[in-house]
Every structure is written in structure tokens, then in C-alpha cells.
Amino acid sequence: MRHLRDFEFIEAVIRAGSIRKAAEDMNITASALNRRINRFEEEFGYEIFERLPRGVRLNPAGELVLHHIRAQRSDFARLQSQVADLSGVRRGHVSIACSQALLPYFLPEQIASYRKDHPGVTFNVNARDRFEAERELSTFSSDIALVFEPHHLVDFEVVMSVDQPIYVLMRADNPLAQQKELRLRDCLAQPHVAPSAQYAVRLLLDAAAKKTNMERLRPIAESESFDFMRHYVLHEHALAFQFPIGLSLSGEHGYIARPLSLRDVPPGSLLLGQLRGRTLPVASARFVMQLSQAMQAYHL
Amino acid sequence: MRHLRDFEFIEAVIRAGSIRKAAEDMNITASALNRRINRFEEEFGYEIFERLPRGVRLNPAGELVLHHIRAQRSDFARLQSQVADLSGVRRGHVSIACSQALLPYFLPEQIASYRKDHPGVTFNVNARDRFEAERELSTFSSDIALVFEPHHLVDFEVVMSVDQPIYVLMRADNPLAQQKELRLRDCLAQPHVAPSAQYAVRLLLDAAAKKTNMERLRPIAESESFDFMRHYVLHEHALAFQFPIGLSLSGEHGYIARPLSLRDVPPGSLLLGQLRGRTLPVASARFVMQLSQAMQAYHL
DNA sequence: CAAAACCGGTGCAAAAATTGCACCGCTAGC
DNA sequence: GCTAGCGGTGCAATTTTTGCACCGGTTTTG
Helix, strand or coil: HHHHHHHHHHHHHHCCCCCHHEEEEECHHHHHHHHHHHHHHHCCCCCCCCCCCCCEECCCHHHHHHHHHHHHHHHHHHHHHHHHHHHHCCCEEEEEECCCCCCCCCHHHHHHHHHHHCCCCEEEEEEHHHHHHHHHHHCCCCCCCEECCCCCCCEEEEEEEEEECCEEECCCCHHHHHHCCHHHHHHHHHHHHHCCCCHHHHHHHHHHHHHHCCCCCCCEEEECCHHHHHHCCCCCCCCCEEEHHHCCCCCCCCCHHHECCCCCCCCCCEEEEEEECCCCCHHHHHHHHHHHHHHHHHCC | CCHHHHHHHHHHHHCCCHHHHHHHHHHCCCHHHHHHHHHHHHHHCCCCEEEEEEEEEEHHHHHHHHHHHHHHHHHHHHHHHHHHHCCCCCCEEEEEEHHHCCCCCCCHHHHHHHHCCCEEEEEEECCCCCCHHEEEECCCHHHHCEEECCCEEEEEEEEEEEEECCCCEECCCCCHHCCCEEEEHHHHHEEEECCCCCHHHHHHHHHHHHHHCCCCCCCEECCCCCCHHHHHHCCCCEEEECCHHHHHCCCCCEEEEECCCCCCCCCCEEEEEEEEECCCEEEEEHHHHHHHHHHCCCCC
């Protein structure tokens, strides 16, 4: 769009770190770009770039402008989405930052179900940890975040939250599979794999083990990939841990899942959220509503 | 600003109702303006005007665009205000829609006090009833509203609220001035003036009179001007009604004010608010904080 | 019922804004 | 002290925008 063109050039300069490099990226002369930037600053009333000998860098005013640019663009996208919606077109795009756990079962099912009604809507799904997810929201890189136990929560507006007990994964022939509910001490006595430290599952397990004076987790394998861990238990007689929303509980994938007793380990909170105060495009807003309903089904 | 120019032209067309008239207003040729509008619609992807034989009119998509334009402009003003603030300039502009009652004492004092610290900040103060005030907020015509008992409350985000008992105004030689607190029936027995029906004071008085089976108000004069009524009691031996925040309680202006008993008439709520979800410019946000503190002093 | 008054839209040339090119002065790094 | 890379500027070329004249259509007016 015409009226956002200055903003595109400004963003290009920010990315490139210098006007000349940005000019090359944008297929324009450095002098032309230089004048655009200068004219913008003049009209805006304040400089937004520091001039360094090797290039330019945003000053504090520029940081505000950058945020404004991002907000502006997202706002305009929402406007178009609203207009498209009222002309009955029902198209749009939804961008999601989510925990890894939701990638195999939950989100594919939800998205497929949504697209059955709204085939014009496209999706963007990226695995992000809870820090990155919030950052993605505040830079307008994602519309929606779906993560366990997010941290800051300053820019994160919680739309829906469900508690999830931790489940233990094992092969069907594991004797523990006979019990309906497992105790933490029984699990730690067996060989187990565990997610690395930044994941909510691991945090909860570590805290629980520490609290009850049991010995710490001694995973035979640590990984950032729940996919890997889910498959590992099929090969060696080991346990893995995961939230049920990331699992298939039918047993048809070869593994059995049993909940850890809530007496031992508190549940983790799965939070659905968006950037605080932001009005989402129509498609995203509707998908949030669907997710929110789907999450209620997981309510303890 | 450059990137808002299309928006200015669009607004001009909306105001004028036809491209030709708008072109005249904007000192431009109709053909040029026509092409701007057409180009915008083409780039935007949707028509925003209905072409009528006598001009043009916004279609529903256009309504959304209009709202976007207003939000955009306000957002840009806030950005400039934030940047100005961080360069230490402390300038800006605050636009207030408020009840008449706040014009004589409360707001002048508050604004003067604020401008002592921030002389670069300018103000816009307009008396609006509670319907108009909310409309002003949602069209971004005012930043802040300060009204009694606003109605819709859908777009109105309450920042602070204080209850105000109704006070009775009289000349110092009125025998009622001897009492610390007045009963409604005593007041209605005397000649009195009253605000017209749309005002909160009148609503409360009418409701109270009706409820207690007393006879209705029989004002010897009805007016929309509290200024008029305040002065009237100085000339004839009559009573007037007003919230204390609109009064000088020192007696130095010639009238005496006594509260109506809360047993007879419930207090009215003075609400300080802004457009829901909007982030105000720095100057406005700070002034809201000051108003909020000042209002606490009136807490019952 | 016809003329006049407006309306949005378009072709074309004039005017204005933007861009590209050549070049300046400056600083960091070698 | 030399070079490479940077932001900035004067001037001409180029692209974009505008103004003017005019078209076809509809409503108002006499």
C-alpha cells in the first residue's frame, strides 16, 4: 500500500543497518533512500536514526516509530480482513506461535476443522518457547500464542487457560501400564528421558522431585524434541513425559500414556493468548474462539 | 504527514458528500481527487464509496476505513507525543469532553495546576452531555471524558469514579442555610430552579421525588445552564441543585451550599473515562492520572 | 419536456515530485 | 597515510501527479 511505503523503507534501513545496504536491497539509489529518510524525519519532527560512521542505528525515538510501524501494518491487515469478511469473502491468514507439544495432534486437527468451514483462510504455525512466543506477539509476527506457563505476561493477554497434568509415556508391555495413575517415585526409578531445562514439563518435574526430597531426575536422554522422546520409548524400555494435549491417548501409535498423580506433580497451565489490547483480524479472532472452545474440552 | 494524505482526502470527500465539492475544499481539481480516490480503492482492493447520481457516500467497507483513519491519526499523534516526551520536551495537547458542572471550578484549577508543571501542553475543553461525550471518544475527537452517569458504557472505559451527593444552593440569608444537611421535602417546598430532563441531577431528583411519593419537582425555572441557575439563586429567594464538584463551597461567591440527605437522594456518579482499549498520548495519560487523584479527594 | 446543473470518469499535456548519477566530506581500519 | 564504506548534496532525467477540456449520465428546474 502506498501510504506504508515510507515505513517499508525505514524497516529496510533498520534491517540493513545502513542506508546504502538498504537501498541495494530495495532496488533504489542510496541518494533517493537517503532523501526519503531525511524527509520523513523532517516531517515527523524528530530524528529516528543515529548516524554512525559505519551506518545508521535506531535511536530511542526510532524504537517507538518501529513499534508504530508494526502496529500500523497489523492494523491495516485487520482492516482489510474485516472488509473482506463483510463482503462475504471469508479469507484471511492466521499466524500462530505455539509450544511444540501442539504440533502433532492438537493444532493439525483444529486447523483442518477450521479450514473445512473457511477454506480461504491460510495458516502459519511455528514452534516457539514461551519467551519467543511473547516476543512474536509484541512484534506482530504472530497473532496468537499457545504456550505452557508463559513468563512475562506483560504484553500477553490470556484468552483461555487449561491445566494439564503431566502424562507418562511407555511401551504397552511396561508393567506400569497396568496402573491408572502413576506415582512420581515409581517413574523416576525406571529409565526415563526428559525435555531440557527450558520446558515447562521439566520445570514441573524438577520442582516436584526436589520438593519431595526424592533424588533428582536422571534422564538417560535429554532432548528439545518431544517428537524424539515420544518415539524413543518405543525402542528402549524407557519412560517419557508430556502433556496430554500433545498426545494421542488412543494407544494406536504404539505407546501408552498414564497420568502422573496430581499429589506428586501439579498440572501445567496451557495458555492461549494474544497481544494485550490488540484487536485481531477476523480470521484470527474466530480461530481463537474455536481454540478456546476446544481447550475447554481438556478441562480437568 | 505525507503518508496520511490520502486519508485526508478521503475524509474531505466524506464530509463534502461529493468528490467535486471536496476537491474545491481541498484546493485541488476534481479530476485529481477523483483519481486519488480511485487509486486508493484499487490498491485497497475494495470500493469504499457508493457512487450516487448526486455524489458519493460511504459504503459499509468505507465505514470501517473511516474508523481506521481516525484511529490511525490518533495513533500517530500519540507516537509524536511519546517521542516529544522522551526528548524531554513535555508538550502535547489534551482534549476533554466534560459535564458543564466541571467548567467553572474543577477543570480550570486542574488545568492550571497541570500547566504549571507542563507549560508546553495545550488543552481543549468542551461541555458535552453523556451521550455526546461517548461519541466524541469513539470518533477520537476527545481524549478524555468526565461526565455524570454515562449511558452506553460500551466504548467507555472507566478510569476513576466518585460518588457525589446533590447539593442545594441558596442565598446566605435562607433559613435552610442553618442546617448542615437538608431533606428533599423541605427543599421542594420552597421555590426552586432545576436543570432540564437530560441532566443527571434532574434524573436523580425526579426519581427520588417519585419514589418517596412526594409531589414532583415544580421548578420556577428550568435551564440547561448550571451557570444560570447558580446565579439565579442570588437574585430571587430560590434553591438550585448541583454536584459539589461544580461548586465553590467557601461561600465567597455569595451562595451557600448544603448537601441533600443521602437518605432522600442517592449520590450521582462522576466518571472519568477514555475510549476502551485506547492508549492515550503522554500528555493526556498524565493528565488523566492527575484528574484521577484529584477526584479521590472528593471521595465520600 | 427540454435545458441547465451536477455528478463521476478519462485523454492529454503541463507541472511537480522522485530518482539516478556524479561527487563531496568524513571516519574506521589497516 | 591510504582505502573502503558511510551519509549527504547539486543537477539532470524520469516518473508521478495535476489541471484542463470534455464525455456520458442523472436530477433538478423552468
